[in-house]
Amino acid sequence: MFSDNTLSVYYYLSRFWELDTISSKHKLTPEEKRCEQIFADTTYRESDGRFVVTLPLKEPPTILGDSYNMARHRFISLERRLQKNPILQKLYFDFMREYIELGHMTEINSFDWNSTKSKVAPIKPATMPRLELCAALMGARLHSKVLQSLTLKFNESVFWCDSTIVLGWLSMTPSNLKPFVRHRISEIQDIVGGDCWRYVPSAENPADLVSRGLSADKLAHSSLWWSGPQFLQQDQSIWPQFPRSHDKSTLPETVRIFHVNVDGENVISTLFNRCSNFNALQRIVAFMSRFLKNCKLQNQNRTFGPLTTCELNNSLNLILKICQQESFPEEYNLLTSGKLLPPKNKLLSLSPFLDDNKIIRVGGRLHSSFYDYNVKHPVLLCRSNRICNLIFQIFHHKLFHAGPQLLLASIRHH
Template sequence: MQWSDFRRSLDSLVNLQVPRRVAFSKDCLSMQLHGSCDASTKAYGACIYLRCKHFNGSVTSHLLVAKSRVAPLDDLKKRKRKQSIPRSELSSALLLAHLYEKVVTSLKITVRSYFWTDSMIVRYWLSSSPSRWQQFVANRVSEIQHATRGGVWSHVPGTENPADVLSRGVTADQLNEDPLWWNGAPWMRGNEDCWPENVHLTVAGVDPTVLEENSAVSVVVNMSPPNEIFSLRSSLTRLVRITAWLLRWKHNAQQRTHNNRRSGILTYAERESALLHLVRLAQRECFEQELKDLQREGQVKSTSRINTFHPIMLDGIVRVGGRLVNALVSTERKHPIVLDKNHPFTSLVCFIITTICYMPVSDCSLAAFVADFGRSAYVVLPGRQYTVV
């Protein structure tokens, strides 16, 4: 429509009369609120009507409040596409929910409320939990469900939706003579038996990308239950000590080491060997498939949860790969050991590293072991690194 035609049509607004009072408390038997929403590529909006049933049996409905907004435009700089029609319809439903909250707060009365939309997708969204949908839809569905709790969302044919005036637009001449806009659909002033039937929800044939449903992904993690040895002691140093004694007993019990049996106090090498033995045992329980892949192919699969660490295997232990191969630092610094945060061994590691500076140590050998152990770097999934410098 040209600007001159629009300007000329404004003259008809001189005869427009809007009633300031839409309800009569003395002869009003019951009241209801009916909200409608609609959207198009140009705009979206919502309107609310007050339906009164009088003592003489007559029913009246009047426009109470309305609001519209311009539909989002293309953002060429950010390369954002124009908002889809289902999203605009959902935005109009959110606008209706906000209007409804303001009306209920202003009227300070409790009335039955009904909400109408001609979008089957919006009704489908609102009939499910917000967690089922992607973020844009989920946030708005959650807010709409909370704001309109206690109300009923139903389907209305597009030709009987008064909010269509807001989304499509009308001239001033048409607005002045449009009973659908000022008083709502004709069935609103009839018995409830004459209201639109609640159409069965169906989205058959709708593009799944339009529904924006979260895809369910099932991940099977082969993680064996923790070995009982990790529950023998609540302190890592004590667990390492008892593991070292067990490994010494295993060494001395073998026939081929009959002439090379170990005795005396535990050496530093035995403690270190016991610690690495516990690391291998914990990794075998958490990264069983990754260990097999590293042994066979030298790398893990792209779907592995530790793939981002570019893991390598050194002496049977999974460590972080990377570009520090030629760095003048220790192997532990260049290639930290990978641990799973849910394994009990990891809890012992994190505890001793965070408390190593305050731990009272009685003998020199244990102090040297703990100090050197604290300088080793460990990467704990999902990516937090614990180390003591």
């Protein structure tokens, strides 16, 4: 049996453990749940092993207000107040000087802030100008991210590059560059906007310390790395200038553009008086047509090699069409638009019409005959046209100086 004292001790011990028992399942408040959710969604680990944790703010950051402009306004107000009260100004200066002597503050003459980023060159071989261009693009992207992270407003940004080729590309229109360079120059110009690019010598370029490598002890005492080139603290008039003016036509990765002035005259018609042989003229026009066609196609679909019969026939039809447009401009326009010739037109008696190739041919009652199509409906040419003379010359030599009737009949048959 237990005594009263034993029962009281037992009771109090049981009561003690009941009060100090921790629940196996803790119930989180709504704020704690939201905090844990923010931690799970935003916490991540960088490549160097460091964890990045976002502060779980209850309110959005905008509720803090514009602290920079507020601090600036208060600083200017304090400056005006000290200027009006010399005694208060002396006390303020003595207090700040004592803080500096005690080591609580450090006087900073200039604002030094560095943000760098490097990237390993791709495995695929690339030229040095292309690598320099990729570095310029990476710098422009870093500049954009820094501006988005800061609340400060900058009136001007100056970009530096030690590659004269990249600076030459940046001064050109992107449409005059090849695809690899064009895409990156366009992105840089979109990010940078109207800010300027300037030349920096390689010896004064802090980025070269990353690409060429530098030991940790030398980097710790490198003023070029921590403070930038010395000329940045001087007037802009003595900043480095571009060493020489680049001739844009000698830059690599550019597209050569040719301008042809024809003064409103058909390009092919100018060849009529320059060629003395019709076969040569026909082949020249065929190669020109092939070139124009290949310019619109991809490499695997382009045509190469000797001219085909189809290309020569198309060239002949094009020459005859241009010849008729020059000799019979009014009649050709009327027939093309589907209108009838005027009653007193000189070609009306020939019953002209347009064939499938838009060439004027002679109509008439021979369409039901058994003759060849070219015989029934010969092509209409003006005798004073240069093409007509070239055709007669080639058939004259081909038929070994045949007579006029045989020559004319052979031409009409072909």
